Amino acid sequence: MVAEHLAKAFDQDISQLRGLIAEMGGLAELAITEAMEALVKGAQPLADGVIARDKKIDALEAEVDQLVVRIIALRAPMADDLREIIASLKIAGILERIGDYAKNIAKRAARIEGRTQFEPLTLLPAMADIAASMVHDVLNAYGARDADLAREVMERDAKVDAFYDSIFRNMVSFMVENPSTITSAAHLLFVARNLERIGDHSTNIAEQVYFAATGGQLADRTDRPAN
Template identity: 65%
Template sequence: MATTTGHTIKAFDQDLNQLRANIAEMGGLAEAAIADSMRALVRRDPDAARIVIENDAKLDALEVEVERLAVQIIALRAPMADDLREVVAALKIAGLVERIGDYAKNIAKRVHAIEGSSELRPLSLLPEMARITGEMVHMVLDAFVQRDSKKAVEVCERDRAVDDFYNSLFRTLLTFMMEDPQNITAATHLLFVAKNLERIGDHATNVAEMVYFAATGTHLGERERGEDPVGLS
């Protein structure tokens, strides 16, 4: 009987480790997609943008695998307490990370739209916003693997900086459009890029809240959300 129990525990640990590995891989792909889509946008490189769009399928496939494994663990291993919270959190986090990948793909899709624009001064402001959101994704997936509730809180706190960046970019883009009506189309595309980055920050924060719950068994308080000045949420 002891052998069976030991085998069951070992198999359960292997399943959990695989679940964590899949989530970590999803995080790495999402983080790379953010950086690669922004690089393609700044360089106006449609070939690089196409690669980002095509690679999104890898995230979709990993989400399906996480869902399959999580259901298998719950059905066959009947996890309790901390382990159950981690499995449920992984299931929800996979969906959030997949959405982050979709937002990065949306940014890549804007490359073709601005490819022929001659001057896009506000474009120089977006890489820093992308860097912050990419770091949030990296930090929050590390927090999940390490079950680090403090790091999860730090990610939530960084979301305010992303919101402030978005509001600042909105004002800059509005000025850019007012200076010359010919800038309106290009600036609108950049505004949607900024909004996608802001939503990535929101989703990273949602992941952080799930990580905190999985690690502590308690929920983080509802965080304040700034108003979206153009209603793009």
């Protein structure tokens, strides 16, 4: 009876942990989508909402940290369970960074002048769609412990990198030809860089999901961001 009670309590802890990660992921994905909408439309109230809601993501990360410490201290998990718990702790930290990148994009919403003249504003939303879908799918992989989906998400990062390279070349040429646009163009380059980082961090989550599901490691990536 005691063993059954402990097992039930442990299952509840794991369910709570997965729920917190799912909530963080949903908020991060929403932040990316709304930050880009605010940027394209110049919608400052929408941008303000993204910035304010980032505190919720930060609070959820702190809650994950506390829960993981409690689980390890009280349940002494081993093997597969321990891998999932440690992976969840790392994933929470990565999602917090993704939320920060979305917040940084939102902060640029009011700083773009002459939106209609910037071709990258037609490319950035497509780039953001891929990055947001990576976040969405890698969280699905986490929930299902789906190593194959995690690998597929990781491979998709090449599309985000290709978008970034194209936008970078486009913006540099545009700034050379139109020096008066340098400030706004620089903000758009900053946005593209943040989206590229979101893609990188999604692949980092994929690595953690793969590890939790299989105990193995995916091939190292030399371009992995430090934070």
